[in-house]
Amino acid sequence: MIFKKNWKKDWAVCANELSKLYPVDWTQKRLHALDRLDLYVRRGEVFGLLGPNGSGKSTTLKLILGLLNPSSGSVQVFGAEAGTLEARRRIGFLPENAYFPAFLSGREVLRYYGRLVDLAQRKLWKRVEELLELVELTAAAARPLKTYSKGMLQRIGLAQALLNDPDLLLLDEPTAGVDPIGARQIRDLILGLRARGKTVIFSSHLLEQVQEVADRVAILHRGTVIQEGTLEDLLSVREQTQFTVSGLAPVARERLEEWLRGEGAEVLEVTHPRERLEELFIKAVEKRR
Amino acid sequence: MGNSLRHIYAIATNTFTEAIRQRVLYVLVVFCLVMLGGSSFCTQFDFRGDDFKFMKDLAYAGISVIGLLVALLGAALLIPAELERRTIYMVLCKPVRRFEFIAGKYFGLVALLTLFVVLMAGIFFLALWGHESALTGDILAASKGRPTELQAQMIAEYRAAAYDPALVQALVLLWAKLCLVTVISVFLSTLASSTVFIVCCTLLVYLIGHLQSVAREFWLEGTVAAAWYTRAFLAALALTAPDFQTFNLIDEIIAGNAVLWSNTLPVLGYAVGYAVVALALAALVFEEREL
Ligand SMILES: Nc1ncnc2c1ncn2[C@@H]1O[C@H](COP(=O)(O)OP(=O)(O)OP(=O)(O)O)[C@@H](O)[C@H]1O
Numbered sequence: 001m002i003f004k005k006n007w008k009k010d011w012a013v014c015a016n017e018l019s020k021l022y023p024v025d026w027t028q029k030r031l032h033a034l035d036r037l038d039l040y041v042r043r044g045e046v047f048g049l050l051g052p053n054g055s056g057k058s059t060t061l062k063l064i065l066g067l068l069n070p071s072s073g074s075v076q077v078f079g080a081e082a083g084t085l086e087a088r089r090r091i092g093f094l095p096e097n098a099y100f101p102a103f104l105s106g107r108e109v110l111r112y113y114g115r116l117v118d119l120a121q122r123k124l125w126k127r128v129e130e131l132l133e134l135v136e137l138t139a140a141a142a143r144p145l146k147t148y149s150k151g152m153l154q155r156i157g158l159a160q161a162l163l164n165d166p167d168l169l170l171l172d173e174p175t176a177g178v179d180p181i182g183a184r185q186i187r188d189l190i191l192g193l194r195a196r197g198k199t200v201i202f203s204s205h206l207l208e209q210v211q212e213v214a215d216r217v218a219i220l221h222r223g224t225v226i227q228e229g230t231l232e233d234l235l236s237v238r239e240q241t242q243f244t245v246s247g248l249a250p251v252a253r254e255r256l257e258e259w260l261r262g263e264g265a266e267v268l269e270v271t272h273p274r275e276r277l278e279e280l281f282i283k284a285v286e287k288r289r
Numbered sequence: 290m291g292n293s294l295r296h297i298y299a300i301a302t303n304t305f306t307e308a309i310r311q312r313v314l315y316v317l318v319v320f321c322l323v324m325l326g327g328s329s330f331c332t333q334f335d336f337r338g339d340d341f342k343f344m345k346d347l348a349y350a351g352i353s354v355i356g357l358l359v360a361l362l363g364a365a366l367l368i369p370a371e372l373e374r375r376t377i378y379m380v381l382c383k384p385v386r387r388f389e390f391i392a393g394k395y396f397g398l399v400a401l402l403t404l405f406v407v408l409m410a411g412i413f414f415l416a417l418w419g420h421e422s423a424l425t426g427d428i429l430a431a432s433k434g435r436p437t438e439l440q441a442q443m444i445a446e447y448r449a450a451a452y453d454p455a456l457v458q459a460l461v462l463l464w465a466k467l468c469l470v471t472v473i474s475v476f477l478s479t480l481a482s483s484t485v486f487i488v489c490c491t492l493l494v495y496l497i498g499h500l501q502s503v504a505r506e507f508w509l510e511g512t513v514a515a516a517w518y519t520r521a522f523l524a525a526l527a528l529t530a531p532d533f534q535t536f537n538l539i540d541e542i543i544a545g546n547a548v549l550w551s552n553t554l555p556v557l558g559y560a561v562g563y564a565v566v567a568l569a570l571a572a573l574v575f576e577e578r579e580l
């Protein structure tokens with residue numbers, strides 16, 4: 001591998017020929033969830049894992065954490081074998097459909113997990129309040145988690161993933177069940193983390209959101225990467241150009257089109273941009289805050 | 290090492306808190322009623338001084354049954370539920386070793402069990418005190434505060450029966466026995482993921498544990514000609530099940546026979562040793578388990 005020489009410096013996660021077979025029943029039948037998957041994630045990069053349901057996104061994340069053992073192949077996290085304490089110390093994880101001890105309050109659950117990531121008491125209490133503030137749950141912090149809504153649980157999940165100020169954040173569908181404003185906050189949070197040099201790997205089905213934050217994406221299908229690269233490379237259509245103009249009179253528009261044709265360009269589409277529903281929603285709700 | 294202890298402590302307190310918040314302590318109301326009923330039953334029927342034996346039997350049975358429920362269900366409900374609802378991911382994705390999880394769960398349950406036993410013991414002692422003061426109060430009232438020699442002797446006997454210091458030994462032994470049951474159900478819940486299965490198997494081991502010495506005798510002495518598989522089965526039992534018969538000291542204490550701490554301590558030592566080995570095995574099994 002070309003990477004091997006330098007991976008300690010550059011790579012947050014290296015997965016080599018990673019396979020995972022799940023036992024399905026008592027017979028010898030196995031389910032091939034991952035099939036010799038190669039995945040390299042640079043330090044300081046926001047990496048999106050895409051793919052249809054059952055393509056192995058969650059499985060990949062669990063293998064990076066060492067919650068599952070690979071059937072073959074290996075994963076390294078910052079040069080340490082996945083699953084070792086050394087690796088887990090630097091990771092924050094938000095599982096999909098996160099569940100929490102239902103009888104604890106939001107604050108208690110964060111304090112509990114904070115003790116597991118070895119924060120000293122005083123620092124921990126301060127950190128918990130900061131995180132509650134960050135995910136906007138300070139007001140609900142004293143209520144038991146069984147009274148939380150889905151999105152609130154997701155926010156608590158996010159807060160607990162940040163307790164140890166991780167160098168690598170693994171988010172499995174972080175915006176599932178979160179309202180558009182919350183999703184935007186999560187996006188800003190991810191970008192903020194990237195600005196601080198942290199690495200983020202997340203899976204999502206909301207491609208638009210992925211597009212907004214990810215530096216690179218990999219598309220998984222049946223346990224293998226079928227496409228991978230920077231968004232720049234994958235998406236830009238270099239031979240086309242788009243303008244968005246305001247105050248253009250119809251006459252001027254016709255002249256412009258004519259001029260463009262004269263320059264040898266072909267006008268493919270002239271439309272009025274519609275406001276995106278997401279923006280409409282955010283504007284409407286934010287007015288009432 | 291310090292980290293491990295902190296993790297175990299955090300997980301144990303969490304387990305304990307969660308159980309308490311689920312209002313398990315209401316079960317104690319049942320125990321209170323049983324003790325009250327037992328005490329008034331004694332007053333209505335004359336047990337000729339065996340009142341306290343009766344009450345001790347009753348309390349022992351009550352603490353055993355309720356403690357057994359806590360020990361059996363605690364692990365069997367909590368650990369599979371953590372796996373099923375995947376709250377365990379939140380713990381094991383942190384720098385927490387798996388044995389810390391197992392030990393934390395176990396000690397949380399032991400703390401719960403301890404609270405139960407202490408509270409039930411408190412209720413039991415209150416009931417004994419109430420009954421004793423009722424009996425001696427009757428005698429004193431009848432004698433108008435100047436008991437005859439015989440009456441004084443009766444009072445002394447009542448008090449000796451009610452406030453037998455060996456009862457503390459009996460309770461400690463009972464507590465140790467319940468902790469052993471807990472370790473078995475913790476061990477089994479690292480293997481299996483069905484609550485019913487875990488409860489049934491633990492009960493089975495519990496029952497077999499009372500026959501353990503019989504099994505061991507057969508196996509060691511080989512006096513009975515048996516097929517190899519019977520012998521292998523007996524050997525397996527003799528080697529793995531805890532010997533609950535060593536706890537028969539409790540019956541001795543309740544019967545009023547003298548039992549010294551020097552008799553009790555080896556039994557406690559045995560329980561600790563067994564629990565340590567079983568926990569270590571549970572941790573080994575759990576280490577390999579796919580979540
Ligand atoms: N514990 C398990 N036992 C057996 N099979 C499993 C288990 N977990 C996942 N699988 C299978 O492995 C494959 C990959 O699952 P995975 O959860 O990684 O998919 P995913 O990409 O996260 O899907 P989704 O978008 O629905 O979350 C699926 O076919 C799934 O059925």
Ligand SMILES: [Mg+2]
Pocket residue numbers: 057058059096172
């Ligand atoms: Mg998934």
